[in-house]
Amino acid sequence: MKVGVLTGGGDCPGLNAVIRAVVRKGERVYGDELIGFRDGWKGPIEGLTMPLDVERCRGLLPKGGTILGSSRTNPYKVDGGVDRLKANLAELGVDALIAIGGEDTLGVAHRLTSEGVPVVGVPKTIDNDLNGTEVTFGFHTAVQIATDAIDRLHTTAESHDRVLVCEVMGRHAGWIATYAGIAGGAAEVLVPEIAFDIDEVCDFLKRRHESGRFASIVVVAEGAQPKAGTMVLQSGEVDAFGHARLGGIGLVLAEEIEKRTGFETRVTVLGHVQRGGTPTAFDRVLATRFGVAAIDAVHEGAFGQMVALQAGAIVRVSLEEAVGQLKTVDTHLVEVAEVFFG
Numbered sequence: 315m316k317v318g319v320l321t322g323g324g325d326c327p328g329l330n331a332v333i334r335a336v337v338r339k340g341e342r343v344y345g346d347e348l349i350g351f352r353d354g355w356k357g358p359i360e361g362l363t364m365p366l367d368v369e370r371c372r373g374l375l376p377k378g379g380t381i382l383g384s385s386r387t388n389p390y391k392v393d394g395g396v397d398r399l400k401a402n403l404a405e406l407g408v409d410a411l412i413a414i415g416g417e418d419t420l421g422v423a424h425r426l427t428s429e430g431v432p433v434v435g436v437p438k439t440i441d442n443d444l445n446g447t448e449v450t451f452g453f454h455t456a457v458q459i460a461t462d463a464i465d466r467l468h469t470t471a472e473s474h475d476r477v478l479v480c481e482v483m484g485r486h487a488g489w490i491a492t493y494a495g496i497a498g499g500a501a502e503v504l505v506p507e508i509a510f511d512i513d514e515v516c517d518f519l520k521r522r523h524e525s526g527r528f529a530s531i532v533v534v535a536e537g538a539q540p541k542a543g544t545m546v547l548q549s550g551e552v553d554a555f556g557h558a559r560l561g562g563i564g565l566v567l568a569e570e571i572e573k574r575t576g577f578e579t580r581v582t583v584l585g586h587v588q589r590g591g592t593p594t595a596f597d598r599v600l601a602t603r604f605g606v607a608a609i610d611a612v613h614e615g616a617f618g619q620m621v622a623l624q625a626g627a628i629v630r631v632s633l634e635e636a637v638g639q640l641k642t643v644d645t646h647l648v649e650v651a652e653v654f655f656g
Contacts, residue, residue, distance in 0.1 A: 315344065315346050315347070315409040315410060315612070315613070316346065316347045316348075316349065316406070316407050316408050316409050317336075317340055317346050317347070317348055317349070317408070317409065317410050317411070317412060317609065317612055318348075318349050318350070318351050318358065318363075318403070318406075318408045318410070318411045318412070319333060319336055319337075319348060319349070319350050319351065319366060319382065319411075319412045319414070320350070320351040320352075320354055320355065320357055320358065320382060320411070320412075320413055320414065320415075321333070321354065321380040321382045321383070321384050321414045321415065321438070322354035322355055322384055322385065322386070322387075322413065322414070322415035322416075322418070322419030322422075323354065323384060323386060323415045323416045323418055323419045323438070323439070324384070324386075324416070324439075324440070324589060325378075325379050325380050325384050325589055325590075326438060326439070326440045326451070326452030326455070326456070326589050327378045327440075327451070327452050327455040327456075327589070327590075327591060327592065327593030327594070327597055328438070328451035328452050328455070328593040328597040328598065328600070328601035329379065329380040329382075329384075329414060329438060329452075329601070330371075330374040330375070330377045330378070330379065330380060330381055331374065331375050331451070331593065331597070331598050331601035331602050331605065332414050332436055332438075332451070332601045332602070332604055332605040332608070333350070333366065333371060333374065333380070333381065333382065333414075333605065334371040334374040334375060334602070334605065335601070335602045335603075335604070335605025335606045335608075335609075336348065336412055336605040336606075336608055336609045337366050337367060337368060337370075337371045338368055338371065338605075339605070339606050339609050339610070340609045340612075341367060341368050342368065344609065344613055346609070348365075348366035348367065349363050349364075349365065349366060349406065349408065350363060350364045350365070350366045350381070350382045351363055351382065351411075352364055352382055352383045353382075353383040353384060353385040353387070354383070354384050354385040354386065354387050354415070354419065355385070355387045355388065355389050355395075355399070355419070355422055356385045356387040357382070358389075358399045358402050358403060358411070359387065359389055359392060359395050359398050359399050359402070360398075360402075361402045361405075361406070363406070364382070375598055375602075376592050376593070376598070377592070378589075378590050378591045378592055378593065379590070386418065388418070388422060389422060389426075390422065390425065396426070396429070399426075399431075400429075400431065403431070409432065410432040410433070410434065410612045410617070411423075411431065411432065411433045411434070412433075412434050412435075412436060412608050412609070412612065413433055413434070413435050413436070414435075414436040414438050415435075415436075415438050415439075416437070416438055416439035416441070416443075416444060416450075417439070417443070417444060417637050417640065419438075420435045420437070420444070420620060420633055420636055420637050421637045423435050423633055424618070424633035424634055424636075424637055427617055427618040427633060428618075432612075432615075432617040433617055433618070433633075434608050434611045434612050434616060434617060434619060434620070434621070435608075435619065435620035435621070435633050435636065436604050436605070436608050436620065436621055437450045437451075437604070437620055437621070437622060437636065438450060438451065438452060439452065439453070440452040440453050440455070440456040440483060440490065440588060440589060441453070441483060441484055441485065441486075441487050441489060441490065442487065442489040442490070442641070443485075443486060443487035443489065443640045443641050443642065444636055444637075444640075444641060445635060445636055445637070445638060445639055445640065445641045446620060446622045446624075446631035446632075446635045446636040446641075447620075447622035447623050447624065447631070447636070448622075448623050448624055448625075449600070449623055451593070451597040451600045451601040451604065452589075452593070452597060453489065453490070453597075454594050454596045454597045454600075455588075455591070455592075455593045455594045455597050456482075456483065456490050456588040456589070457489075457490055457493045457494050457497065458594055459584070459587060459588050459591070460480070460482050460490055460491075460494035460498070460533075460584060460588060461493075461494045461497040461498045463480060463498075463582065463584055463587075464480055464494060464495075464497075464498030464499070464500060464531055464533065465498060467480060467531055467582060468498075468499070468529065468531060471529035471530065471531060472529040474529075474578070475529060475577075475578070476529060476577070476578045476579065476580055477519060477529075477530045477531075477532065477568075477571055477572070477575070477577045477578070477579040477580075478529075478530070478531050478532070478579070478580050478581070478582060479531075479532045479533075479534060479564045479567050479568040479571070479579065479580070479581040479582070480500075480531060480532070480533050480534070480564070480581075480582050480584065481534050481535075481536055481563060481564030481565075481581065481582070481583040481584065481585075482494060482533060482534070482535055482536070482584050482588065483535070483536055483584070483585075483588050483589075484505065484506060484535030484536055484537055484538075485506070485535075485536060485537040486506050486537055486640050486642070487505075487506060487507070487535075487537075487640060487641065487642045487643055488503070488504075488505025488506050488507055488535040488537075488538070488642075488643045488648075489643055490535065490588070491503055491504065491505050491533050491534065491535040491538075492505060492643050492647055492648060492651055494533060495533040495651055496647075496650060496651050496654075498531065498533070499531070499654070500531045500532065500533040500651075500654075501518065501519065501522055501530035501531055501532060501654070501655065502515055502518060502519070502530070502531075502532040502533070502534075502655055503532075503533045503534075503648070503651045503655075504532070504533070504534040504535065504538040504567075505535050505538055505643055505648065506535055506537035506538050506539065506642075507642050507643050507645075507648070508645075508648060509539050509540060509541040510538060510539075510540055510541065511540070511541050512540050512567075512570055512571075512574070513574070515532070515571070516570075516571060516574040516575050518655050519532075519571065519575055519577065520575055523575075523577065530577075532567070532571070534563055534564055534567055536563060536564075537563075538563055564581040564582070564583050565581050565583075567581070568580060568581040600623065603623075603628050604621050604623075604628065607621040607628045607630075608621050611630060616630055618632060618633055618634075619631065619632060619633065620632070620633050620636045622636070
């Protein structure tokens, strides 16, 4: 078979490990010819390809990012995009496509499957918000990066008796904020799932400082919202999938905390640092398992399916289930974090 591979949406650690695994088993076990489509869905629309083989994939396991490049191109928002995509696949003789991505990339994969394009999905999002899988590769690495940052922020906060706000990724789901906040011993964790009361946040911090603790870390997900109105700074721009470009909640939150408490407050925005660099051992193994399972699914004709992790085993779920709704943070996990607030 001739199998195409693409990576879409935001990059994250582990993407290259998936590509490597797909190519290794596809070439060595099934005798497949592998072809990479560059820059997400833009690749098959414009015929942007690169050859993939075992030799070209050597050394990829620990490498962050994606050798295929990525984009947020949506074929359904490009004039004639879907027809051009289908025509290019046919011209190139591609028998099946493996799409590695998050909600948007796999949402396109689901629609294309319903139109007869043979696609298998691999879940990718550091936000860990894809339904049908317990965890996605990249999330573990992002949490470790955020936790390391919080550990470092503790020492400087204690040296200057400051409140430090750490903004992490998480548009609609606060998995990174919750895990890193618990692991890093944050005084407050603010997530998109629960609108926060700025007065309560400041009261917690005041009580903490009254008890003799003069340094506090507040972890906030980029999509967190206050109960009354919004403090998120948005450019008004949206991407090809209609998502507003977020960022800025950390800065506004820090200003509000300092104004309401009188405590010197600074902000650190981790941003794309969470996406970059070497994947953890856990993410390398998970990405490898997903890649092997994806090429197996192709050869078993399991199109319209996504490989997933459930109870430690790699299984398949429908793309429809995977993108049907977001997987948000369990309230019980938030309650664990709340034990340590203030």
